[in-house]
Each structure stands twice: as structure tokens, then as C-alpha cells.
Amino acid sequence: MKTVSLYVDKDTFVHKLEPVTKLWYAFTSVILSFIFPSIWMGLLFLSISVFLSLVARVLKNMVGFVSAVLVVSLTMLVIQGMFYKENATLVFTIGDLKFYKEGLVHATLLIIRIVNMITAFGLLILTTRPSDMVTNLVQKGLSPKLGYILSSVLQIIPQMLSAASTIIDAQRSRGLETEGNFSQKLKAFFALIGPLVLSSLVEARERAVAIEVRGFGATKRPTFVKLIPETRTDRFVKFIMKFVLVIAVVWRVTLWILK
Amino acid sequence: MAQMVNERSIKIENLWFAYKSEEYVLKGISLTIDERPTAIVGQNGAGKTTFVKLLKALLKPTKGDIWIFGQNTKDTTAAKLAKTVGLVFQNPSDQIFKSKVLDEVMFGPLNVFKDKHKAYENSLRALEIVGLSDKKEEHPYDLTLSERKLLCLASVLAMEPEVIILDEPTIAQDRYSTKLISEIIQQLVSLRKFVITITHDMDFVLENFSRTIVFTDGVVISDGETEKVLSDDRALEKAHLEVPWLIKLARRIGVNYDEIKNLRV
Amino acid sequence: MDTEVKKIVVENLSYTYPLSKIKALDNVSFSIFPGESVGIIGRNGAGKSTLCLALTGLVPSFFGGKRSGRVLIDGTDVLDIPKEKLVRKIGLVLQNPFSQISGAKMTVFEEVAFGLENVGLERDEILEKVEKILRRLDLWSKRDQNPFELSGGQLQRLAIASVLALEPEILVLDEPTSQLDPQGTTEVFEVLSELKKMGITIILVEHKFEKLVEHVDKLIFLHEGKLIGFSTPEEIFSMREIDEYNVGEPIYTSVCKKLNARKPNGKYPVHFEEAVEVLKGALKRHGTNG
Numbered sequence: 111m112k113t114v115s116l117y118v119d120k121d122t123f124v125h126k127l128e129p130v131t132k133l134w135y136a137f138t139s140v141i142l143s144f145i146f147p148s149i150w151m152g153l154l155f156l157s158i159s160v161f162l163s164l165v166a167r168v169l170k171n172m173v174g175f176v177s178a179v180l181v182v183s184l185t186m187l188v189i190q191g192m193f194y195k196e197n198a199t200l201v202f203t204i205g206d207l208k209f210y211k212e213g214l215v216h217a218t219l220l221i222i223r224i225v226n227m228i229t230a231f232g233l234l235i236l237t238t239r240p241s242d243m244v245t246n247l248v249q250k251g252l253s254p255k256l257g258y259i260l261s262s263v264l265q266i267i268p269q270m271l272s273a274a275s276t277i278i279d280a281q282r283s284r285g286l287e288t289e290g291n292f293s294q295k296l297k298a299f300f301a302l303i304g305p306l307v308l309s310s311l312v313e314a315r316e317r318a319v320a321i322e323v324r325g326f327g328a329t330k331r332p333t334f335v336k337l338i339p340e341t342r343t344d345r346f347v348k349f350i351m352k353f354v355l356v357i358a359v360v361w362r363v364t365l366w367i368l369k
Numbered sequence: 370m371a372q373m374v375n376e377r378s379i380k381i382e383n384l385w386f387a388y389k390s391e392e393y394v395l396k397g398i399s400l401t402i403d404e405r406p407t408a409i410v411g412q413n414g415a416g417k418t419t420f421v422k423l424l425k426a427l428l429k430p431t432k433g434d435i436w437i438f439g440q441n442t443k444d445t446t447a448a449k450l451a452k453t454v455g456l457v458f459q460n461p462s463d464q465i466f467k468s469k470v471l472d473e474v475m476f477g478p479l480n481v482f483k484d485k486h487k488a489y490e491n492s493l494r495a496l497e498i499v500g501l502s503d504k505k506e507e508h509p510y511d512l513t514l515s516e517r518k519l520l521c522l523a524s525v526l527a528m529e530p531e532v533i534i535l536d537e538p539t540i541a542q543d544r545y546s547t548k549l550i551s552e553i554i555q556q557l558v559s560l561r562k563f564v565i566t567i568t569h570d571m572d573f574v575l576e577n578f579s580r581t582i583v584f585t586d587g588v589v590i591s592d593g594e595t596e597k598v599l600s601d602d603r604a605l606e607k608a609h610l611e612v613p614w615l616i617k618l619a620r621r622i623g624v625n626y627d628e629i630k631n632l633r634v
Numbered sequence: 635m636d637t638e639v640k641k642i643v644v645e646n647l648s649y650t651y652p653l654s655k656i657k658a659l660d661n662v663s664f665s666i667f668p669g670e671s672v673g674i675i676g677r678n679g680a681g682k683s684t685l686c687l688a689l690t691g692l693v694p695s696f697f698g699g700k701r702s703g704r705v706l707i708d709g710t711d712v713l714d715i716p717k718e719k720l721v722r723k724i725g726l727v728l729q730n731p732f733s734q735i736s737g738a739k740m741t742v743f744e745e746v747a748f749g750l751e752n753v754g755l756e757r758d759e760i761l762e763k764v765e766k767i768l769r770r771l772d773l774w775s776k777r778d779q780n781p782f783e784l785s786g787g788q789l790q791r792l793a794i795a796s797v798l799a800l801e802p803e804i805l806v807l808d809e810p811t812s813q814l815d816p817q818g819t820t821e822v823f824e825v826l827s828e829l830k831k832m833g834i835t836i837i838l839v840e841h842k843f844e845k846l847v848e849h850v851d852k853l854i855f856l857h858e859g860k861l862i863g864f865s866t867p868e869e870i871f872s873m874r875e876i877d878e879y880n881v882g883e884p885i886y887t888s889v890c891k892k893l894n895a896r897k898p899n900g901k902y903p904v905h906f907e908e909a910v911e912v913l914k915g916a917l918k919r920h921g922t923n924g
Contacts, residue, residue: 164539167689229384241739244738257738258714258738259735260740261737265737265738265782273463276458276463278464279422279427281426282427282446282448282451283427283447283453283455283456285448285452285481285528287446287448287478300466300467304463304465304467305464305466308510312510313732313733315403316730316734317735317736319692319696320735320736320793322692323716323721323725323795323797324748324749324796325724325749325800327720327722327752328752329718331756332751332752332754333755333757334757335744335757336761337757364685365417412815412817413815414785514676518789541813543676543882544883545677546878571816574734609815614885615886618886618889619912622913623914628917629913629917632892633885633888633889634877634888634891
């Protein structure tokens, strides 16, 4: 594992879209599903995301993401169905347990919003190389320093993990037991965290020197070797997203004022 | 198999090891390590570090056995073995976490002896051996890299193990520190400790270790008296190692190595 | 003073790290001509790394602390040279191969391009320069690999390539082979020979004295922050302070010292073949070792 990345390398229309385009889509779909208290808005974007993940051939991975929240969703349905404070209309019972409409609806809305968020951002993550994402953002004006931090974190984490295993070996060699009761485990934890943090800081300092001598931060507008093209499709999609977002916000604010 | 008492050796019997299935990093190693200071040499990736981790029970053999003074490594843990076998890791950053040099050295002995007084006494003595007594109240990261490596050595010495393994002791050390380490090794040998090292420094090996084992691709291609092994050009070339300078010198001058081996300031 | 002809001029340089009371460098002065290769030797803590950092201006601009005196490159103090120009004048390679990868790039090619991106060169120019340096350092075949997959020796070559991509005329290397195996060490020294032929000014901190003397014209000898000597390797290793301060010398030179076997000019030989000649004679006189 060289980087912490869920990117699935395929050659599809979705993959070729500019990262920022996909980011706009994700934001728009999430914001809209939260602005409108209707299940249908969430379902609409959810179906679009699922369709796109089919096109991008990452449907399997997407299912994986969603199933991660399956348990939480069911739990929410049960709890809200039974105990939501505005519960009034009984829908069904299972033995002694009473389930009410208001709670079930409320929970469903919440679940749709969450799953929608996961699929929209999941689409972004599965079809975009992290480094391309960062390059794109920096091209659009994100500070190169922040961009560097984001990029390096993804590769540095696996490095830290492998450093951790060496550190565990070193401390075990000095008689540190890693099994045993809680206080032993706690002792082990500190003996592991200490060197990990310290050596990471030392390495971060050395790395900072290394990029400094390669001119990092010399100009505010660095060049980019990696080209992230912005096609007409990208511009079109972004325009649609912005348009829809503006309409939605205006509509919602109007409704709120009229209330 | 019954545990053999008073067995002063490290026996490796038909050792095979693989991290991932069927990709063997060590292939059928059999040898016995005795009191002679022993150097294990070879290119990066030849299996030296893996071998040493197996000696320390940090890894267990995939096939075969290792007996440390009669104790099979499969029946024990690295922590329990710390009393007998000490391993000085190459990179001090992999183990330092205390804010005082003395505390850092005491960590090992406290685990092993569980006697604060003994740990303290041992630590002071160990710091003296490595020449860091005057820095015992300092923060480890205020020391130079070279001093931190000596600190790690002290941490291991303080546990009084019978076997001391040094992983690349001379990397990042200047000549003075290297001399100091040589002196410490001689001291340990005179106390009948087993001293084993992994290193690339052929000159350091020639000076301090009477036995040399050469690893290449997971097998031993040469094993014996250091002077002989390090004069075997073919084996050294196969292992991508260099002939030590003093042997090169003796050859070019046309004398035996013996004649010049003690001629150094 | 004729500071224009000299490549690097260090004038009365003193430096103290922040929160420290001891001077890491104490009134150091020397000059280096274009194309020269100079080694720096001394005990651990002598100030060798600090001097390397001072030459690039990182000390004090990155590390803080107090500097007095001047470091001039091509006649201008390094602190007065804007960063994008400075990195194209002088490059720095450190000892740990792993902590010199930026960690932000996924391929060797992009890694080497990183420095050129930072200074804002045109994209076409960057592509050209990166290819050139990768081919020169025999890394072209690895251009699509992830840097973290390379061996120690390859990583150091990558670090050197990444710095050289900026085409500095001066390269400073602080113990570049210290963490490498013999093969990696050979690779790095081969690169240094190449660079010397290209006319690059090289400053090299190295403990492997036997290899060092074959690649440098002069040595800077530091002890506790002070400049003790600046001369040919032969001159330096024959100084009494080398023995007094326990700095060490090439192994065969050590043998010569024990037998007081000197060259006709009165100095101890620091090159292997010279040592062989001198010792042949000396051992005849010394007789067989009893």
C-alpha cells in the first residue's frame, strides 16, 4: 500500500471529468438534499450517483461504502421509529414494540441524506486520483503549501504504519510485553506512540528542509507538469450545478420568508 | 525435545522463512553461533535483518528451529528473550521516547529486572561504558545522532544480556565513535558475551570479528574465519561487498595480512 | 578582495542555533573556486552539517538563530538572493534517502519535476530538463515508478536528480552515502565523478575517507565550530590536530603513521597507491612483524 487511497483506476467518462467538477456535483447534491425536507430530492441525486458509478464501473465499491452504514441506518430506523419525540401515528407493531410514522419518516429522511452524501463523495473519491485532486485545487487557487500538506499526508500515513511496526519490534526487544492486562497495554501504547510521533516530527522537519532547497514556496503560481484538462462537458456540468444550487437556495429562502 | 541445560550456543537448524507464502527470504540456513564475535554481512535484501529478527524471536521460523542457549524461539516471546538476547536497532528514532537519557536507558532493565535499584545501577554503568555519563539528565533529542546511537547501545547493555546483536553500528558514526564501539565489543568479548553484528563496514568487521558469515539471496555462501572469508574475492563479489582495505593493502605490498594487522595508530 | 572570480566566499562566519549558547560555527573563513571539489571532515558535532546549511542560507533563514559574517555566492550574500534564484545556484543533498522525497508526488518523473514546478518554469522546459537529468543519472527506466518503491541507493540518486534538475552550479552533499550499502555508495560516488566532469562545484561531507580523497581537491577540517585547516588532503591528514582530536584518516594512512612512513615531501600518503609504495619501502626497513 503506497498511499491511503480508494481510487479505482479505470478509463471512463466519469474518471476523465475534472476533479473540481465532481466536487461541485457532490456539494450540490448534499446541499440540496439538506435544504429540501423531502425524500425525493435525496433519492433523485442518489439515483444519479448510482447511475454514474455504474458508468464509472465502480458500482461494486460503491455498494461496499453504502453497506458500511447499513447497520447504523437500521438502528436509526428502529430507534426513531419507536422513540422520536413527535411520534403520534402508529404504523405497525412487532410484539410489544410500537413503530410510528413520524419517527420512521424522520429516520428515512436522515438515512437518505447520509447515503446520498456517501454516494456523491464516494463517486468523487473512487474516480479521482488524490494527487490530481490536489493539483486541480491548487490550479484553482488553493495555497500550494496547503496542497502539499494534503498530498503528502496520503503517502506518509502508510510510511508511518510501517515505521510503527519497526517501533513495536524495537520496544518488544527491550522487554515490553504487548499482551496482558490494561495497564500493560497502556504502557505499551506510550512506548509506541512516543517514538512514532517524535520520529515523524523529525522526519517532517527533514522533509521540510528537502523541499525548501527545491524552491518550495518560491512563487505563488507554480507550474504544473500534470495536466488536468477542463473540457466543455466540465464547464457545462459545473454551470448546471451552480444554476441548480442558486435556484434551490433562492426558492428555499423565499419559502422561508413567506412563512 | 527436552531443553538442554548449560548449552552455550545458538543453534540454527534448517531455517526457512517467508513473509508471504512461498516467497522465501531465508532458505535452509543451518549453523551454530558460538562465543566467537561474529559478523553477518551481505547486501541489503540478502536476509540479514530477517535472520537477526528470528534470533530475537520477533519472527518465528516458517520451517526449522532456532535454539538460544537451549531455548527454542518458538516457545518464547521477544520480550521474554530480552534478558538473554539484546538487539541494538539501527535507527535510534525507532525506540527513543523518554525525555531524559537516563530514563531511556532504564526502560529496558525495568522491564527485565523489575527492580528499580538494579535498573538504576545498571543504567549508570552502561552510560559510563558508552561515554555518555555527563549527558544523563539531557533530552535524548538534544544529543547528536551519533550519541543517540550510543544511547541505544547503553539501553541494551543495561539489560545485561548474554547475546548482543548490533544492527549497523557504524553508520553515521565518526572514526572516534567507531573506535569506542570497537573497544566496547572487546570488553564484551572478554566478559564472554556473544557479540553478533550486521554491517556493511568490512574494515570494522576485519578489526573486531573473528568469524564472518556471508549472506546472499537468503543463503549462506561463505562462513568461517574472517580473514579467510574477506579474502575470498569471488564470494565477496557475488555478495556485492568489498575487500577490506588492510587486506587490499597487504596484497598490493606483497606481505601477509598478519604483518600489518596491528599497525595502526 | 576579488570576490567575483571565486564561486563561494565565506567570511568570518559564526552561527549559533536558537536556544543554544555554544557557537556551532566560530569565525570560519575560506573561498572555493568554480569547479572545485571540496570535502569537509571533522568529528561529529564539529559543525559540518551546520556549514552545509549555512552555504545554502537555510541557516539562519529556515532554522532561525544568529549568524554573523557573510556567505557569498558569485559575489552576493545568500541571504540577499531570492529563493527562486538561490535554488538554481546551489543544491543540497542530505544523508537520509527516505526523508528527501517530497511525499507529494506519485512518480519518479513528477518528483524530479517538483523543484522546477516550484520555480515556475514553462511546462515544456520542465519536461525537457527532467528527461535530461533522469537519463544522465540512469533513472529514466524508473520514471513511472513510485519513489517509495526505490532502493536506498536509487533514492539518493533520485534526491540528487531532483536537486540537479534545477541546474545549480554548486552541489552540497552532507554524508550522502552514510545510510547506503556498498553498491549504493559506489553509485553515488560515480555520480559525483560525472558531476565533477560537468564542472559543478562540489562540497562533500564524508566519513569514508578512503573514497573521499579520490574525489576532492581540498579538505576543510572543522573542530568545535572552528576552521582548523583548509588544504590538500595530504596536508590535512598530516596535521597533528588530526591525531590530537581523534578525527581519523584513511586506514592505510593510519598504517603509515604507525610506521612513520612518509612521502619524500614529508607528508603522509592519503591515496592508496602512494601508500603502497611508501609502505613497501618502510616494511623492508621495519623487518617482519615479530
